Amino acid sequence: MSQASEAFSLALTEGKSTDNNTACMLLNHRIPLVCFLLAAGMLLCARLTAVAGIYDDWQCQMSLSFPVSPSSGAATNVPVLVVLSTNIANFEYSQFSSAAGGDLRFSDSNETTALDYEIERWDTNGESFVWVNVPEITGTGTYIRAFWGNSAQTNPPPCTTNGAVWNNGFLAVWHMHQTNGAGKLPDATTNRTDASVAGDARLDAGRTGPGMVFDGDGDYLLADIPGPVPQSLTIEAWIRATNGGVVYSELGQGAINSGWHDSHIEVMSSGEVRIRVWSGSTVSLGVWPTGVWHHVAMTYDASGYLLAGYVDGRLCGTLTYQKQYPGDLWYALGPADSTHLGDGTYYDGWMDEARVSNLARSSNWIWAAWMSVASNGWFPAYGAVEYGAPRIENRPATNVTATSACLNGYVTVTGREEAVATVYWGVSDAGTNWEAWDNVATLSGLCGIGSVTTNVSGLAAGTGYYYRWAASNSYGLACAPSSEYFFTGEVTIRASDALAMEHDPGTGRPDPGAFTVTRPAWATNRDTTVWYAIGGTASNGIDYELIIGNVTIQAGTSNALINIAPILQPEPEGDETVILTVQSGAYIVGAPNCATVTIADAACGPWYVALTGNDGNSGTSWEQAFRSISTGLAHAVHGDTIYVSNGVYNLTEPLSVAMGVVVTGVGGSAGTILDGGGLTPILCIAHENAVVRGFTIRNGKNTNDAGGGVILTAGALWDCVVTNNRVETLSPVPARGGGVWMTSGLITNCRIVANSCWSSTNAVGGGVCASGGVIAACEISMNSITGQACNLYEVKGGGAFLGGNAAARGCVVSGNTACTYGWSHAAGGGLYVTGNAEVADCLVIANGLRPDAASHGAGIYLAGGIVSNCHVITNTCYSHYTFAGGVYIVGGVLADCVVSGNWISAGHVEEAGGVYQSGGSMSRCRLLGNCATARGSALWGGGGLSLHAGRAENVLVAYNT
Numbered sequence: 001m002s003q004a005s006e007a008f009s010l011a012l013t014e015g016k017s018t019d020n021n022t023a024c025m026l027l028n029h030r031i032p033l034v035c036f037l038l039a040a041g042m043l044l045c046a047r048l049t050a051v052a053g054i055y056d057d058w059q060c061q062m063s064l065s066f067p068v069s070p071s072s073g074a075a076t077n078v079p080v081l082v083v084l085s086t087n088i089a090n091f092e093y094s095q096f097s098s099a100a101g102g103d104l105r106f107s108d109s110n111e112t113t114a115l116d117y118e119i120e121r122w123d124t125n126g127e128s129f130v131w132v133n134v135p136e137i138t139g140t141g142t143y144i145r146a147f148w149g150n151s152a153q154t155n156p157p158p159c160t161t162n163g164a165v166w167n168n169g170f171l172a173v174w175h176m177h178q179t180n181g182a183g184k185l186p187d188a189t190t191n192r193t194d195a196s197v198a199g200d201a202r203l204d205a206g207r208t209g210p211g212m213v214f215d216g217d218g219d220y221l222l223a224d225i226p227g228p229v230p231q232s233l234t235i236e237a238w239i240r241a242t243n244g245g246v247v248y249s250e251l252g253q254g255a256i257n258s259g260w261h262d263s264h265i266e267v268m269s270s271g272e273v274r275i276r277v278w279s280g281s282t283v284s285l286g287v288w289p290t291g292v293w294h295h296v297a298m299t300y301d302a303s304g305y306l307l308a309g310y311v312d313g314r315l316c317g318t319l320t321y322q323k324q325y326p327g328d329l330w331y332a333l334g335p336a337d338s339t340h341l342g343d344g345t346y347y348d349g350w351m352d353e354a355r356v357s358n359l360a361r362s363s364n365w366i367w368a369a370w371m372s373v374a375s376n377g378w379f380p381a382y383g384a385v386e387y388g389a390p391r392i393e394n395r396p397a398t399n400v401t402a403t404s405a406c407l408n409g410y411v412t413v414t415g416r417e418e419a420v421a422t423v424y425w426g427v428s429d430a431g432t433n434w435e436a437w438d439n440v441a442t443l444s445g446l447c448g449i450g451s452v453t454t455n456v457s458g459l460a461a462g463t464g465y466y467y468r469w470a471a472s473n474s475y476g477l478a479c480a481p482s483s484e485y486f487f488t489g490e491v492t493i494r495a496s497d498a499l500a501m502e503h504d505p506g507t508g509r510p511d512p513g514a515f516t517v518t519r520p521a522w523a524t525n526r527d528t529t530v531w532y533a534i535g536g537t538a539s540n541g542i543d544y545e546l547i548i549g550n551v552t553i554q555a556g557t558s559n560a561l562i563n564i565a566p567i568l569q570p571e572p573e574g575d576e577t578v579i580l581t582v583q584s585g586a587y588i589v590g591a592p593n594c595a596t597v598t599i600a601d602a603a604c605g606p607w608y609v610a611l612t613g614n615d616g617n618s619g620t621s622w623e624q625a626f627r628s629i630s631t632g633l634a635h636a637v638h639g640d641t642i643y644v645s646n647g648v649y650n651l652t653e654p655l656s657v658a659m660g661v662v663v664t665g666v667g668g669s670a671g672t673i674l675d676g677g678g679l680t681p682i683l684c685i686a687h688e689n690a691v692v693r694g695f696t697i698r699n700g701k702n703t704n705d706a707g708g709g710v711i712l713t714a715g716a717l718w719d720c721v722v723t724n725n726r727v728e729t730l731s732p733v734p735a736r737g738g739g740v741w742m743t744s745g746l747i748t749n750c751r752i753v754a755n756s757c758w759s760s761t762n763a764v765g766g767g768v769c770a771s772g773g774v775i776a777a778c779e780i781s782m783n784s785i786t787g788q789a790c791n792l793y794e795v796k797g798g799g800a801f802l803g804g805n806a807a808a809r810g811c812v813v814s815g816n817t818a819c820t821y822g823w824s825h826a827a828g829g830g831l832y833v834t835g836n837a838e839v840a841d842c843l844v845i846a847n848g849l850r851p852d853a854a855s856h857g858a859g860i861y862l863a864g865g866i867v868s869n870c871h872v873i874t875n876t877c878y879s880h881y882t883f884a885g886g887v888y889i890v891g892g893v894l895a896d897c898v899v900s901g902n903w904i905s906a907g908h909v910e911e912a913g914g915v916y917q918s919g920g921s922m923s924r925c926r927l928l929g930n931c932a933t934a935r936g937s938a939l940w941g942g943g944g945l946s947l948h949a950g951r952a953e954n955v956l957v958a959y960n961t
Contacts, residue, residue: 063145065142081208104130117160173353235356237333237351245345246344252326282341282342392470394484411452416475424467495515499513511566517553524553572602641662657686688715721753723739735763745774762787766816779814780814800830804837806835810841831860833863842870858876912932919949921951924955927958945957
């Protein structure tokens with residue numbers, strides 16, 4: 001018997017079973033890697049009996065998902081564009097066994113049905129374009145699978161060349177990526193309806209790889225559509241018009257402008273798209289920007305005589321009319337046509353991916369076909385490439401006693417087949433030197449994705465242990481990234497400060513309490529996470545700041561604090577308790593395992609204000625309410641609450657909240673209104689414990705620098721609407737914060753809408769001007785700043801100006817504008833970010849710049865700080881000099897953001913529809929579908945990115961124009 005066989009026999013005879021119905025072989029001596037040989041044998045047996053996917057022998061695979069669905073149901077038999085490149089996580093062309101991609105395959109989500117596909121272009125140095133026929137797209141939960149890496153299957157299947165992808169009603173499909181030996185554009189369907197090329201039409205950059213460019217002077221394509229003339233039809237194409245012209249012309253013969261001819265789809269020089277069938281009325285599909293790629297489609301359903309037109313997946317016009325038909329059918333793409341819809345000129349611009357079908361495609365189908373090109377990378381979304389070998393992680397030990405413990409792991413990826421899991425443990429960390437570990441346990445049977453665990457016994461009390469999981473299958477071996485630590489000693493808890501107060505009369509602020517968790521001094525080699533249950537009468541996150549149920553004792557220390565920070569409540573609740581109980585973890589739960597902190601209630605008024613009240617009243621009940629809010633503030637002390645009844649409170653001077661009080665509009669912002677009458681700022685909040693919530697703050701005005709509605713230097717503004725406030729100044733006084741001027745504090749769950757700044761020297765922050773504090777979960781919309789003959793770059797932040805240490809998190813910034821007159825510049829239509837400011841998890845959408853000199857960053861102007869995890873989309877700017885429809889970066893950091901669909905145009909010079917960068921850094925961002933449109937101007941930079949200086953890395957720049 002070999003050494004390996006002897007070791008295996010020993011494992012079988014000396015092993016023992018574990019609890020939790022999980023069998024495991026335990027050896028109390030060092031063993032070689034025979035467990036992995038065993039794993040391979042077990043897996044080979046399993047593969048003979050398991051229900052197999054059709055591509056199980058392929059080494060690499062990837063999911064392609066469709067996160068949204070058409071608005072009215074499913075789309076069926078959709079040709080979906082798949083773009084393969086190294087922008088996909090873990091993807092490399094070296095993974096293919098065929099240099100030409102011959103081992104590529106696709107299947108349904110069950111991996112039981114092969115999907116037809118066609119490779120339009122294969123480029124191992126860039127992007128490869130593949131069309132896949134997806135049987136049905138229903139939105140969330142719809143996905144397909146791609147496979148590659150099989151040296152025995154390098155010949156591509158017949159569907160890649162026989163037109164099977166285009167069997168569902170397609171009469172012709174022209175990818176426009178190349179011409180054939182006859183100089184024609186090949187048709188990808190089985191009909192092989194190749195299109196002849198007239199004039200100087202030539203191959204050029206298209207929407208999906210190469211396309212055709214037409215010069216508007218005699219260029220067109222001509223094709224004879226085979227078979228009987230279709231009664232219903234769909235014609236479609238991707239176009240990027242320069243000066244417009246005829247896109248599709250229906251012919252009854254192989255010549256244009258003679259016999260039967262009429263324009264079906266046409267683009268006017270204005271950008272208007274029109275459709276018609278002979279001899280019905282013309283249907284307008286709206287005006288669309290020229291110089292930008294659009295998907296146009298026309299359908300005709302003979303069963304109901306319904307003509308429909310689509311632009312970019314949207315139904316834009318319909319007409320009920322009984323179409324007339326030619327005796328034979330030809331189509332010309334790009335010709336002049338005297339039977340036109342307005343101009344009838346030769347098409348001038350780019351064209352790609354033109355198709356003709358003998359059925360009226362559904363609106364769902366049109367939308368899905370457009371999305372797979374326009375939003376590729378999101379529809380479909382590309383999962384990371386998965387390999388054959390498994391992946392496994394350690395999880396914390398549980399059920400620790402003085403002599404035993406459960407060692408836990410988690411198989412995150414099984415790879416191409418289920419795996420065998422093994423755990424190693426001992427009093428020292430042996431890393432990946434498996435034979436150096438004191439003990440090893442291999443689970444019996446195969447593991448899928450999920451938890452793995454085994455109970456080990458014979459441990460020594462008062463000792464620290466390390467363990468590490470590994471997993472293997474026939475494709476390879478993987479181990480957890482590092483070892484895990486546990487100890488057979490006790491963790492205890494006590495209330496080190498057992499009394500917390502909502503309001504400390506001595507300081508005017510809350511006073512926290514604290515718990516201390518402790519472990520033995522000998523068990524400090526690694527971090528230890530201590531888990532605890534939260535109880536008591538106080539509500540976590542409401543009565544005190546949120547605690548998360550665990551605390552980490554750092555390596556080298558034996559204890560950690562859990563602070564209980566009370567939150568001042570608007571109404572009396574009496575004293576409340578917080579009780580923490582230590583839970584099972586990588587330690588023994590010792591005694592005491594439970595402790596209590598008491599939160600003493602604040603001594604609030606409360607005070608009452610109503611329009612029916614009287615300032616001579618006591619203010620201690622609604623029957624004795626004050627008439628004015630200022631009287632309630634004059635009576636309040638730290639910790640008090642002032643309740644304000646419904647109605648409009650007209651102010652002649654600002655309300656000053658300079659104490660730790662809570663001022664609450666009982667009717668909320670819809671019913672409790674503070675109105676400045678266009679005469680005065682409305683509210684000054686200047687205490688860190690002050691809270692104002694539930695008001696509409698409107699019609700404030702400031703002509704002395706900053707804060708038309710609210711001046712916030714400390715404290716919090718909650719659940720309020722700040723609207724129609726204004727700062728208006730003359731030189732040399734700047735205008736800052738039309739809605740709010742903020743140096744510290746918190747604004748949360750508020751709407752800051754339709755505020756404005758106007759200045760002849762410096763206009764900053766139409767909605768908010770902040771040099772500190774946090775703006776969270778707010779809407780900042782429809783605000784504006786206007787500069788009249790201002791200095792260069794002194795009109796900043798139509799929505800908000802964020803400097804210093806200010807932060808905006810989880811906000812929507814939309815519809816804000818910055819304008820100038822008198823040859824001035826404007827920057828940051830949505831946000832202007834500088835200093836150490838932070839913007840995270842925000843949507844910056846549909847903001848604009850309209851200066852008469854130069855515009856910089858319609859969405860965001862970034863001069864410092866950091867902008868992360870944001871979407872910057874559909875922002876626009878137009879001026880004499882225009883730079884960056886999305887983000888203009890001169891400093892700071894832009895990270896993990898999507899910059900998409902932004903647009904610029906200029907009267908003289910324009911540069912970068914997406915991002916203009918002359919400093920700072922940009923990383924892990926996606927710049928998609930942005931546009932720089934030249935209107936008689938000089939186009940200096942690209943539609944996606946113009947990089948002059950700074951650092952840009954891991955940035956996807958795609959589909960910009």
